[in-house]
Amino acid sequence: MLLLLPLLALSACSQHAEFIPENETLNDATTGKPYYGQINIFGGRVLSYNVRGKKRIVGDINPQNIGLYLQYCDKDEMSDCLQIRGTPTEEGIVKVRVHGGLAGSMFSKSGYFDKTYTITIKKGDVLP
Amino acid sequence: MYVQAVKELWQHGKTKIGELLIAPGDGCQHPTGNFYFDDATPRISGLDWMTLAGLRDSENTVFSFDHLDSPTAGVTLWHNLTAWFEKAGYELVFSNVGITQAGVQGIRDLNEFVIKGYKVVTLINGGLLKRADSNFTVPTHWIVWEGPVTQDTAGYISLNLFTWGEVNNWIKPGKDVQFFINRFFGGMVFKPLK
Numbered sequence: 001m002l003l004l005l006p007l008l009a010l011s012a013c014s015q016h017a018e019f020i021p022e023n024e025t026l027n028d029a030t031t032g033k034p035y036y037g038q039i040n041i042f043g044g045r046v047l048s049y050n051v052r053g054k055k056r057i058v059g060d061i062n063p064q065n066i067g068l069y070l071q072y073c074d075k076d077e078m079s080d081c082l083q084i085r086g087t088p089t090e091e092g093i094v095k096v097r098v099h100g101g102l103a104g105s106m107f108s109k110s111g112y113f114d115k116t117y118t119i120t121i122k123k124g125d126v127l128p
Numbered sequence: 129m130y131v132q133a134v135k136e137l138w139q140h141g142k143t144k145i146g147e148l149l150i151a152p153g154d155g156c157q158h159p160t161g162n163f164y165f166d167d168a169t170p171r172i173s174g175l176d177w178m179t180l181a182g183l184r185d186s187e188n189t190v191f192s193f194d195h196l197d198s199p200t201a202g203v204t205l206w207h208n209l210t211a212w213f214e215k216a217g218y219e220l221v222f223s224n225v226g227i228t229q230a231g232v233q234g235i236r237d238l239n240e241f242v243i244k245g246y247k248v249v250t251l252i253n254g255g256l257l258k259r260a261d262s263n264f265t266v267p268t269h270w271i272v273w274e275g276p277v278t279q280d281t282a283g284y285i286s287l288n289l290f291t292w293g294e295v296n297n298w299i300k301p302g303k304d305v306q307f308f309i310n311r312f313f314g315g316m317v318f319k320p321l322k
Contacts, residue, residue: 045260045292051170058169080259099167103292105254105268106204109197110172112165 015044015102015111026096026117029088032124035068037084037096041113044102048079057082058100066094066121084119094119130179137178148215149186155194156185162196171196183212204270206251210316218247218318225251227267230314232305239276241317248273250315256308257291257298267313271298279305 020040029035039059050056058079059070067089073081084096096117104110129145136143142151159177164170172181185193187208206225214220222241224234242248254260254269274288274295285308286297299308 042259045257047169047171049170049173049293051164051168053173056169078259099165100169101165101171104197107268112167114167 015104015108017041017043017102017111017113017115019098019113019115021117024115024117026084026119029068029094029119029121030124031088031090031121034087035084035119037119038073039082039084039096039098039117041080041082041098043113044105044108044111046079047101047103047110055079059096059098062095062097063092066090066092068094068119070096088121090121091123092121094121134175134178137182146215146217148183148212150179150182152182152185153192153194155192156181159193160195187211206316209249209270213249213316213318217321220316221246221319222317224314225316226314228313229309230312231309234312234314235277235305235309238273238315238317242273242276245320247318247320248315249318251313253311253313256300256303256311258300265310273315277308 019042026037026039027035041058046058048055048058057070057072059082061068061070061084068084068086071083071085072078073083079100082098088094096119097114098117099114100112102111102113133143133145133150137150137152141157142149144150159181163172163174163177181193184204206223210220210223222237224230224237238248238250249270249272251267252269252271253265253267255265257269257271260269269291272290274290277285277287279285283304284302285299285305287299288295288297289299291298
């Protein structure tokens, strides 16, 4: 029983995600100029499979047709690091939502994360 | 073998691999909780629940694995794991697993076996792995080696291993042998099935 008590105490934990950037705003973008942003998810192994067992990027961008897209940060396709790339085509507000699960372990429950970032796209300089 | 086991679990609620009987209780066959997160992505695949939770529940006498969040019932100690392998037909040929770190000699011993083609299963702290955070250095995680532990000219450690459904060099990059052995608790070596 003495052995079980610490296990029970540890098992009360569940995985909790933290993010970089911590705030909910990514750098502004400018129409016609290449954009780069990065989001890191910490706190455990990010689950990245859909219901069919296929790998998925744990985020999405809205609106989708504004010239920005999400991709993995490296060739290992680790789902805890996402990049936002592309060249915005029009002004506006873009929402980047990262959401998914963190794997549990022998001593901790799985966890869920859901965070939305905002990118403001400003109008680029127009040549006279 | 795996497909056959899953079919039998689905159709009959039990299966046998060698002498390893997987016969989860009613609670495990009809678990409470949600298989999906709020965004409809899976927390665990149904197949994994049937085989892994089913296996674990078959031998749990104190706790029941009947809820999606039953982590304590999922704690697996080395004697359980060894028994599963042996019942499935594997032969244990070496073990240096325990609650204390196995040290550099422990790595050397297991390296020799894995190079010879034996199956090596080791207990680690999850913080040894990429993208897994842990403030503790206690044993929390089982892995299967796909090759030996190696050290590059800068002293950094690599190990191809299976965990979370993928074979990869999961070891955190840029970590030395001291980092590794602080999170390494030895393992078991099994003779491969013929």
